[in-house]
Amino acid sequence: MSAELTFTIDGVSLTAPKGDTVLNAAKAAGIYIPHLCFSEGLKPYGACRLCIVEIDGVRGMPTSCATQVTDGMVVHNDVDSVNRVRRMVCEMLIADHPLVCLSCSANMNCRLQDVAAFLGIKGSRLRRMVRKPIVDDSNPFYTRDLSKCILCGLCTRSCHELRGVGAIEIAGRGFESRIAAPGDGPVRDSTCNSCGECVDRCPVNALWAKHETLPPTATVRTTCGYCGCGCGLELGTRGGKIVRVRGDRNAPSNHGSLCVKGRFGLDFVSAPDRLTTPLIKRNGVFEEATWEEALDLVATRLCEIKEKHGPDALAGFSSAKCTNEENYIFQKLFRAGIGTNNVDHCARLCHASTVAGLARAFGSGAMTNPQSEFEHADCIFVTGSNTTEAHPITAISIIKAVVENGATLIVADPRRIELTRYATLHIRQRSGTDVALFNAMINVIISEELGDDAFIQGRTEGVEALKACVADCTPEWAEPITGIPADKIREAARLYAKAERGSIAYSMGITQHTTGTDNVLALANLAMVTGNIGRPSTGVNPLRGQNNVQGACDLGALPNKYPGYQDVTDPKIRATFETAWGVPLSPDNGITVTEIVNAADSGDIKGLYVMGENPMLSDPNLNHVEHALMNLEFLCVQDIFMTETAELADVVLPAASFAEKDGTVTNTDRRVQRVRTAVPKPGEARDDWAILCDIATRIGYPMSYASPSQILDEIATVSPIYGGISFERIEEVGLQWPCPDKDHPGTPFLHQGEFKRGKGKFHATPFKVAAEEPDSDYPLLLTTGRYLYHWHTRTMTSRTKGLEAICPPTPIEIHPDDAARAGIQHGDVIEVSSRRGTIEANAHVTDRSPRGTVFMAFHFHEGAANRLTIDAVDPIAKIPEFKVCAVRIRTADPTKKTDDA
Amino acid sequence: MRRSVTATATHIPELESVLARYSREESQLIPLLQDIQDHVGYISSESMQAAAAHLNIPESSVYGVVTFYSQFYLTRQGRHKVRVCQGTACHVRGAGEIIRAVSARLGIKPGETTKDFEFSVERVACFGSCALAPVMVVNEKVYGNVTPEMAIRILDELT
């Protein structure tokens, strides 16, 4: 692709790809050219002038960070003439710099020291103009001391260029120049989202992470345990603790960037309240137990229930937080060991409708194109995804597409989410009217002949059904339903349809509805009708939530699928698994998370095994969940903390966190990546897979593996999409499934040339209203979601004080008009009620919420939004309607006020 | 931490009418700021927020520009702007005494504004009228060969 150029630096002959700069090429070859204001991924800045070199035939001393290599170029780096100038520059920097190296936490890890050492600088001959410390300590995670700042601009440029945030900038000029948030105010009051990119890039110790006090003694490459972005992490450890976190610059998902959770939110790993021994509840209180006792008890109770009521009286919630290997073992325990298909996991609550919808339309339920491809799309349609908060790293690719590559961004979201800042068009549909919007867009595309007829002819079927369905769905029809002006709907349709590479990104704003599957099908229709699928930077892209929700689905933690999305009801497939696992298997589909809860309530499910999930906060209509779980004869919870669900258990088993185990996880790109042990497990905690194997063995289905690597090898034999994946192959970089054999390079994007199911299928998706609409008793629509600073039920993030400080419980976002009508002011504690429950929350009055809609995150047990939500489900995917229910608000107690809100 | 981008509704009518005259290109920033300063008198943080929202750029970028150019004022200025030259020629001819006299008379330091917003005092590098040194400029009117007594008289005439 890129031609190799040959050139020399100080007589050493090197090669570089075309377009590479001298500095980069030197770096790649391990040659040091002093530099301070350049960092990977940022444009050359030319401020420090330390990277100057001499080049034969070029006048003066050009900066190597901004000079491209040409063939036959002769570069002089470490020569007196150049070093003399560099020395002068460096002495000027040092003259201004407090020489407190011995007490500086960047000592021995400072780029200024590197430069000075290279140039042999002992002290500065210039008069010292040392400034006193100018400290901003306001951010909970990092500190800034401007007296050490060398004004390289790396922090401001990474904040603007890499993150698209722009919280800080260089203010003033001359000697007054300084890094500042607007108004020179504390950075905490700026738009900074604490991603720490600037801290990572700062060459000196002007910005440092508060928790980094000692340098690590070992570094382990692994994958972040929070979200489906799947960022590569480097965990620096010392004495069994994580003391430093860096993004892995070689990881394809994040290129070194991280969000606040991945970088600063890992305190939970060494939290003092981790579960460290098995617990058995006796007379209502937990007592510590040995593993022998606990495992025996679990096995006995499972066997008793199975004997008395049959295997289908048992059910298991597997975990999107656990590894692929653990999910495989979990479903194998239930299917082969116990004999039921009653296994499911929280994907039911987030993307079940994606799996159902995309499988029907395309034949595969995963994200069609990887996150990084957004960068090269020319139109991105984001709907039902608050990307900057829920998928921060994906958002970076979307922002880059807009800011650097000029892509058009359409955001269809009721809320004024952060991404709207970059949007060409923001349309605000009423929650629950997505299908009407998409149908109207398709109506425009068909009537204005903007579709891709060749694609429709060649690669799809059922277009007649679609045409009939949308024939009357004009923008004028959709306007009163969605609340979006008809001409805006037309504009959105045209922008998307005219794109060369149009890409759709969506998330739970689409899936968590009683019409979730229809929403997904309608998006698939939209992509197919315009031919925007099966090519790079196109596709229909469900952004997956948990670090391993993709993997948990892939590995069969679903009641109707064996690993690799193979139907449990297909006798041929069942026969293969019966041979592989050596036992007869149940021919019937199992039941889903929501159905399991109902069955527990009615007494049909007697025993439940929960691995790493917290339905007592994550599921809709919590009062009902609580009742159902109390009704169980036996509940076993395997987790790293005493969660709200674990409190209700009969036995609690302590498990290992992501930083304490080996295995693989699959991110939203379908990329299977390694998780590696960085620190020892606390107390007697054990790997989830090992616990599960012991239980299987005790109930008469012996399982034992030497390592997760061996489990993955077994997976490769039963799940064709993972057929070519092994620890060995993903040691350096992960592979994207399908990867059927050992020589297959993996599949970056799906459906090239042909859909998984052959032809893409259009589905008629007539508009249906949500299960519960606002009425006079409950006049507001409640929609739920997430914040950047917390993860799910906050089991992990609440252990990081800084995250709690930035985002304390429990905000509710209300439009100023609705607040005024209810006599509510910003900061008031208010009472929020639905037909299912009442909670208290702090009013955040903001026009981020549209009129008539309030927003809450589901993270907080202090004011659990899911006490309000409705458990009405999508008829196909059985996903609950978290995004729409009716509520009313009123001031709780006028004396209560929080100063945070 | 501000968790959201809330569109800044401005409460200053002048500001809104100024904004309305500018397209949303980033290149409009400096003319827009100049116009705001002409109409509002200075660049408040509210103006910066409004300019940032109008041009869809980070507020920090606006702040960077406003603080880079000395022509922009971050605080409300006095009705009368008193600028005393501190350039070399004026310095040699006693500009120091003039600024001290002015400061003492108004009770504020250079760079400050009186509480009643009647006067602001500023030091300036050189007006380019060195022949008249020391020079003081009040509301665009240039006074040459100023003495401390004369400076005070000029101020007193304005009150």
Ligand code: SF4
């Ligand atoms: S932490 Fe991130 S958002 Fe905050 S100033 Fe640094 S780069 Fe910008």
Ligand code: SF4
């Ligand atoms: S704070 Fe660090 S990164 Fe930012 S300009 Fe100063 S030295 Fe450079």
Ligand code: SF4
């Ligand atoms: S939480 Fe997600 S975006 Fe943040 S560092 Fe982890 S994987 Fe990356």
Ligand code: FES
């Ligand atoms: S690294 Fe090239 S000028 Fe600073």
Ligand code: FES
């Ligand atoms: S030095 Fe005062 S006008 Fe030139």
